[in-house]
Amino acid sequence: MSAVEGDSWRGLTLSQYFICLKGIIWREGLRFLHQRERFVSALVRPLVWLFIFAAGFRQVLGVSIIPPYETYVLYEVYITPGLMAMIQLFNGMQSSLTMVYDRETGGMRTLLVSPFPRWFLLSSKLLAGTIVSILQVYAYLAIAYFWDIEAPPIGYVTVFPALLLSGFMLGSLGMLISSLIKQLENFSGVMNFVIFPMFFASSALYPLWRVKESSPFLYDVCELNPFTHATELIRFALYGKLEPTSLAIVLACTLVFFSGAIIAYDPARGILARRGAATIRT
Amino acid sequence: MRDDVRTLTPALDIQGVSHRYGARKALNGVTFTVAPTSFTALLGLNGAGKSTLFSLITRLYATREGRISIYGRDVAREPSAALGQLGIVFQSRALDTDISVEQNLIYHAALHGLGRREALACAHAALSRVDLADRLHERVNKLSGGQMRRVEIARALLHRPRLLLLDEPTVGLDVKARAGILRHVRALLAEERIGVLWATHLIDEAMPGDDVVILHRGRVLAHGPIHAVIARCAEKDLAGAFRKLTHDSGSEDEGAAE
Incomplete structure (x- = not known):
């Protein structure tokens, strides 16, 4: 019984789990506040699309009445949900970048050496990143409001769970990718091969029926793209409606990406173990 | 005396640990204890395999061969109980530099399930111990390298671990800061009565009365009180013993592992 003798370990209580979760969210928030450039650029990016791109394309692209819209809508109104999803996409990839950076500097090890289970630490981190992305989205919506992009008041509430889910999906995708990147330098490649294709081959900028007219193949690609479904989930939720197919696909993708990330960061099976000390410097 | 040894659970117990990266064996049957x-x-x-060993002790990756326990808790089977008793200072800086010392400590405490109030109470004590109590509200990037290290030590001790691991903690520090860190850790050891495992390639950081583990190319060449290791090698000092041991086992072939 020598193992128990003098043992100071008392186990983790539920309230300690809560403290840990709160701490991770708080730190992510602090970090965000201290990186003002990050906030500004996160906000400027969709606004550039809104103010410049959408204004220019307004005349070129007519949008017919498609659900959830009940009238003709301006192009700015159409692309707003896509831009909201874009904020979350960038945010998810950005936190994945932070994780690669943290892994190189040791911050990630500080997290992983905590006595809480790893799945809990990773999901807390994911939730923290998602909350930050939702703050950005609401800041964007506030500015868009003055640009006459108004959703029904209830929409601002009903969009919240949709944002939570899409943020989780895109965040776990980022986390999964972070475990596959060996070093920071490879990250711009990920930007080009993940962010741009996901964004452009989706319903964010143009309704899919228009895509179908020009290229049935591209249409299929868009339909398979999880980002399309994140966008549609947000679009419908912003008008107080639910898109069941998108919800199912976003849920399924979240599950797949997150399980992948947990496996990747698992000490026994993960990529970390195989790659070894050469890239994960202490 | 034998009885004493048997009833006292080691702070750290490493039994037959091997680890390979692909074909290269980084650790080979490593066995030793820290009292x-x-x-x-x-x-x-x-x-030599020091960083690999630290990665296994902290469960960054799983131990495939052998067994590691911290105060009798197996790292693989009871990771929470094992890691909860462990404090660690990594070789690379692991503080958030753009937030304050206090905020770093609160975050770390939360990762160990300590609430803000408890954290602040411990933070003051932990910082006083490393002579940095007045820097609580300072941003980390305003501190010197040696001060950051001391904050990291304070942070590692915040949740009152009973085993402290330090991976080359004096790398990149000047002579004075290096001596300061060593002095602080040794004082802590006396006050807090914890086990300390200090990884280094600097022989002069070990002092008479310490235990020493000599790790070379993934194998433990010697383990025990310093004087005993020196005596066994029939040398005058630890540096001589180290040279003799590592020379005997060869060091020219096979590349470095870290």
Whole structure:
């Protein structure tokens, strides 16, 4: 019984789990506040699309009445949900970048050496990143409001769970990718091969029926793209409606990406173990 | 005396641990213990396998061969109980530099399930111990390298671990800061009665009365009180013993591992 003798370990209580979760969210928030450039650029990016791109394309692209819209809508109104999803996409990839950076500097090890289970630490981190992305989205919506992009008041509430889910999906995708990147330098490649294709081959900028007219193949690609479904989930939720197919696909993708990330960061099976000390410097 | 040894659970117990990266064996049957309230210097050149060993102890990756336990808790089977008793200072800086010392400590405490109030109470004590109590509200990037290290030590002790691991903690520090860190850790050991495992390639960081583990190319060449290791090698000092041991086992072939 020598193992128990003098043992100071008392186990983790539920309230300690809560403290840990709160701490991770708080730190992510602090970090965000201290990186003002990050906030500004996160906000400027969709606004550039809104103010410049959408204004220019307004005349070129007519949008017919498609659900959830009940009238003709301006192009700015159409692309707003896509831009909201874009904020979350960038945010998810950005936190994945932070994780690669943290892994190189040791911050990630500080997290992983905590006595809480790893799945809990990773999901807390994911939730923290998602909350930050939702703050950005609401800041964007506030500015868009003055640009006459108004959703029904209830929409601002009903969009919240949709944002939570899409943020989780895109965040776990980022986390999964972070475990596959060996070093920071490879990250711009990920930007080009993940962010741009996901964004452009989706319903964010143009309704899919228009895509179908020009290229049935591209249409299929868009339909398979999880980002399309994140966008549609947000679009419908912003008008107080639910898109069941998108919800199912976003849920399924979240599950797949997150399980992948947990496996990747698992000490026994993960990529970390195989790659070894050469890239994960202490 | 034998009885004493048997009833006292080691702070850290490493039994037959091997680890390979692909074909390269980074650790080969490593076995040693760190007694509670002791300073054990883990001596090894770069590439000896020190960082790999630390990664296994902290469960960054799983131990595939052998067994590691912290105060009798197996790291693989009871990771929470094992890691909860462990404090660690990594070789690379692991503080958030753009937030304050206090905020870093609160975050770390939360990762160990300590609430803000408890954290603040402990933070003051932990910082006083490393002479930095007045820097609580300072941003980390305003501190010197040596001060950051001391904050990291304070942070590692915040949740009152009973085993403290330090991976080359004096790398990149000047002579004075280096001596300061060593002095602080040794004082802590006496006050807090914890086990300390200090990995280094600097032989002069070990002192008479310490235990030493000499790790070379993934194998433990010697383990025990310094004087005993010196005597066994029939040398005058630890540096001589280290040279003799590592020379005997060869060091020219096979590349560095870290």
